[in-house]
Amino acid sequence: MNSRRLTLTSPDETARLAIHIAGALRPGDCLLLEGPIGAGKSHFARSLIQHLLGYAEDVPSPTFTLVQTYDTAAGEVWHSDLYRLTALDEVEELGLTEAFDDAICLIEWPDRLAELTPAGALTLSLSPDKDTEYARHLKFSWTDARWTPLIMDLCND
Amino acid sequence: MSDVTTILGLESSCDDTAAAVVRQIGDAKPQILSSVVYGQNDLHSAYGGVVPEIAARAHAEKLDTSVIEALDEAGLTLKDIDAVAVTAGPGLIGGVMSGVMCAKGICAATGLPLVGVNHLAGHALTPRLTDGIAYPYLMLLVSGGHCQFLIARGPEDFSRLGGTIDDAPGEAFDKTARLLGLSQPGGPAVQAEAEQGDEARFRFPRPLLDRKDCNFSFSGLKTALLRMRDQVAAEKDGLTRQDRADLCAGFQAAVRDVIIAKTRRAIALYMEENPSQPTVAVAGGVAANTAIRAGLETVCAEMGCAFTAPPLRLCTDNAAMIAYAGLERYKAGARDGMDLTARPRWPLDNSRPALVGSGKKGAKA
Numbered sequence: 001m002n003s004r005r006l007t008l009t010s011p012d013e014t015a016r017l018a019i020h021i022a023g024a025l026r027p028g029d030c031l032l033l034e035g036p037i038g039a040g041k042s043h044f045a046r047s048l049i050q051h052l053l054g055y056a057e058d059v060p061s062p063t064f065t066l067v068q069t070y071d072t073a074a075g076e077v078w079h080s081d082l083y084r085l086t087a088l089d090e091v092e093e094l095g096l097t098e099a100f101d102d103a104i105c106l107i108e109w110p111d112r113l114a115e116l117t118p119a120g121a122l123t124l125s126l127s128p129d130k131d132t133e134y135a136r137h138l139k140f141s142w143t144d145a146r147w148t149p150l151i152m153d154l155c156n157d
Numbered sequence: 158m159s160d161v162t163t164i165l166g167l168e169s170s171c172d173d174t175a176a177a178v179v180r181q182i183g184d185a186k187p188q189i190l191s192s193v194v195y196g197q198n199d200l201h202s203a204y205g206g207v208v209p210e211i212a213a214r215a216h217a218e219k220l221d222t223s224v225i226e227a228l229d230e231a232g233l234t235l236k237d238i239d240a241v242a243v244t245a246g247p248g249l250i251g252g253v254m255s256g257v258m259c260a261k262g263i264c265a266a267t268g269l270p271l272v273g274v275n276h277l278a279g280h281a282l283t284p285r286l287t288d289g290i291a292y293p294y295l296m297l298l299v300s301g302g303h304c305q306f307l308i309a310r311g312p313e314d315f316s317r318l319g320g321t322i323d324d325a326p327g328e329a330f331d332k333t334a335r336l337l338g339l340s341q342p343g344g345p346a347v348q349a350e351a352e353q354g355d356e357a358r359f360r361f362p363r364p365l366l367d368r369k370d371c372n373f374s375f376s377g378l379k380t381a382l383l384r385m386r387d388q389v390a391a392e393k394d395g396l397t398r399q400d401r402a403d404l405c406a407g408f409q410a411a412v413r414d415v416i417i418a419k420t421r422r423a424i425a426l427y428m429e430e431n432p433s434q435p436t437v438a439v440a441g442g443v444a445a446n447t448a449i450r451a452g453l454e455t456v457c458a459e460m461g462c463a464f465t466a467p468p469l470r471l472c473t474d475n476a477a478m479i480a481y482a483g484l485e486r487y488k489a490g491a492r493d494g495m496d497l498t499a500r501p502r503w504p505l506d507n508s509r510p511a512l513v514g515s516g517k518k519g520a521k522a
Contacts, residue, residue, distance in 0.1 A: 037332050038379035042323065058504070061324050061376075063331075064171060064302035065249050069501060093212050093251065133384055 002148065003141040004155045010134050014040055015047035017138075017154065022048045024150045025104045027075035030118045032110035035126035040136050044124070045079050045106045052077060052104075062108070067094055069103075076103040082112035091116050120144040122151075162488060163190075165227065165238045165263070166480025169216045169256035170248025170276045171302070175476035176223035178231040178238070179286070179484055187286055187484065191230035192470075192477040195219045216255035224259070227476070235267050242483020245273035245493075246500030253499040261495055272483040273493040277505045279478035281309050284438035286481040287467040291434050295427040295462070297420060297453070300441030300473075301327030301342075306371050306423040307505060308430070312485035317506035318423050319371025326412055326443045329375040333408050336382055337401050347405045348446055354399070354406030359385050361411035363418070371423045373415060382408055409448055417452040424460045435462040440472045 008014045021031070025048075033041040046059040052072035062068045062081040070077040078099045082091070091097060091113060099105055100118045110117060122142045129135035140151050160183045168175040177192040228234060243260035246253050257273070264271040280303075281296045296307040296315075305320030324332070327344060334343030339350065361381050364374040382404060389400050396404075420437070428435060437457045444450060444466045457464035471477060 036383075037336055038383045042376065046323065058320070058322075058502075060302070060321075060502075061328055063324075063328050065247070065501065067250070067501070090212070095250075128380070128383060130387075133380065 001141055001143055002151070003139055004151050006138045006140075006155060007129070008040075008136045008138055009132070011040065011043055014044055014136060014138075018044045018047035019051040020154060021150065022051045022074070025052075025074055027102055027104055028100070028120075030100055030105040030107065030121040032113075032117070032121050032123040033106060033108045033126070034110060034123060036128075039126035039128055041108045041126060042081075044126070045108070048106065049077055049079060067096070072104075074104060078103045078105045080105065081108040083109040085109075085112045088112075088114055088116060120146065122147045162484055163233070163237055163239050164272075164480040164484045164487060165224065165235075165241050166274070166476040166478075166483055167220060167224065167241070167243040167256045167260050168276070168279070168474060168476040168479045169220055169252040169259075170244045170246065171252065171474055172249075173474045174216050174219035174223055174252070175474065175479075176220065176227035177476035177480045178227050178233060179477055179480035181484055181488075186289055187481055189286075189477045189480075190233070191227045192475055193223045193226045193230065194470075194475055195223055213251035213255045216252045217259060220255060220259045223476070224263070235263065235269070238267075238269060240270040240272050240483065240487045240492075242272045242274050242479050242487070243497075244276045244279065244479050245497055246276065246503035248276055248501065250499060250501045253501070257497060257499045261497070265495070270487065271493045271495070271497060272486050272491060273497045274479045274482045274486065275503055275505055276474075276479070277303065277305075277503075278312065278315070279482045280440045280472075281307055281315060281505065282312060282482045282485060283440050283467045283471050283478045284436075284465050285485075286478065287471060288438075288465050290436045290438060290463075290465060293427075293430060293432050294436040294438055295423060297416075297423070297437065297439045298441050299326050299416070299439065299443035299449075301325060301331065303441060304373055304375075304443075305505075306419070308427055312482065312489055313491070315505045317504070318426055319373070319419065321373040321375060322365075323374050323376035324379075326373075326375055326416070327441070329378055329408075329412065330443070330446075332379055333382055333405070336379070336386060337396075337404060339401075339405075342442075344442060344446060347409060348448070350402045350405035351409040351448070352406075354402030354404070356403075356406035356410035358403040359407035361385075361407045363411055363415050366415060366418055369422070371419050371426070373419060375412065375415075378408060378411060409446070413446075413449045413452050416449055417456050420453060421456050421460070424456070424462055428460070428462075437462045437464050439464075439466045442469070442473050444472050445469050 181187040306318040331343035339346040
């Protein structure tokens with residue numbers, strides 16, 4: 001498992017990072033967004049999706065509907081919040097296992113995926129900074145070498 | 158065609174499964190003959206939220222039972238029904254699809270007309286079902302998953318003045334409850350705490366208040382809450398009951414102030430149209446919050462608008478609102494074919510930019 005850490009000083013910086021990552025995504029890619037409530041998972045996902053859409057469109061929170069899908073030039077994007085899932089078979093019922101193959105997936109509360117977690121996924125763990133209100137610490141973790149150049153590029157900026 | 162219109166409505170777009178029968182004689186006040194909701198409100202998951210019904214099959218089974226019960230309760234059979242109205246979106250796709258399939262099945266078997274309904278139109282038209290208010294009226298829809306201002310001009314004619322750019326207020330209440338260890342759903346739990354608290358002790362931000370539009374943002378309140386909670390907890394090595402009540406009071410005051418200030422702006426825009434009977438209606442579970450509701454009543458009175466809020470059982474997800482929205486569409490001549498599709502996202506305001514994606518043109522009803 002590779003890992004790298006970054007500090008994001010503001011929501012705008014998180015959005016810029018999301019846009020940078022968006023440019024590298026293609027169908028079959030999966031981003032696992034970890035972190036407590038208020039860590040900025042949805043903000044990251046919203047910034048990324050709005051960039052891929054290329055025009056102003058609502059990106060509502062998926063907390064209630066569990067999944068929101070978007071047609072973008074880069075492919076179909078699935079934005080999912082699994083917090084409310086209670087059983088693993090619900091992951092398949094939602095169609096997520098198929099989406100892992102054909103779509104770009106952004107998954108909040110990915111611990112619910114357990115053994116269904118895609119092996120090639122990139123994990124982003126966000127945590128609030130203790131002292132600075134809007135700053136966030138971000139840890140990337142991945143095993144698939146596909147992510148290495150992108151993360152190195154981001155961390156060397 | 159007789160002067161009596163009777164509609165069977167089906168709703169399964171989120172966590173609940175529901176069926177209802179609504180009847181209107183001429184232009185008289187419509188009657189809800191039955192309204193069955195298989196809710197999930199008593200079932201809370203280990204994670205402190207309402208258990209979502211994800212399995213399409215489970216929705217399908219509950220739909221069958223709901224339809225039978227709704228007809229029985231109304232003392233009717235399918236022979237007495239003029240059309241079947243069904244939520245075709247937006248919502249949890251498995252649930253919406255089950256409802257649409259069930260409605261198509263009934264229509265195929267009986268020859269009854271099918272009318273697809275936007276779930277949000279169901280909420281937005283409810284004040285006409287309950288209070289018979291006239292178009293155009295200003296609608297504030299505030300629930301767990303939605304937050305928007307609409308000017309309703311007809312059963313399919315809505316202008317969105319603004320909405321949330323991130324979380325809905327209901328979601329913000331739920332997450333506040335989670336962060337403070339309170340029970341779900343968060344709305345009633347946070348309100349009960351807030352009533353014991355001092356809203357002036359913690360100063361929460363008022364997001365987007367400086368912008369002259371009718372948009373909301375509630376996501377940042379979570380960050381503020383976390384910060385204040387952790388600060389107090391670090392100083393005292395834990396939170397007292399009073400700390401928690403004060404945090405709830407401060408949070409609720411922020412939500413209330415933003416909703417009221419944006420409502421004032423929305424009313425000003427609405428009044429530019431010189432409505433003959435200026436009316437503001439609010440629907441959605443958040444309308445049950447007494448502090449928010451009292452604030453809305455005050456701002457409406459100040460600005461010369463009547464204020465109405467349907468009873469809570471008709472503000473939360475139900476099928477009577479779908480039957481009624483279907484009734485308005487049906488009376489206006491709308492019919493859908495067997496090609497009616499379930500749509501996970503479906504904005505109410507058709508004048509807004511269409512969703513144009515790869516190979517798909519903007520989908521319109």
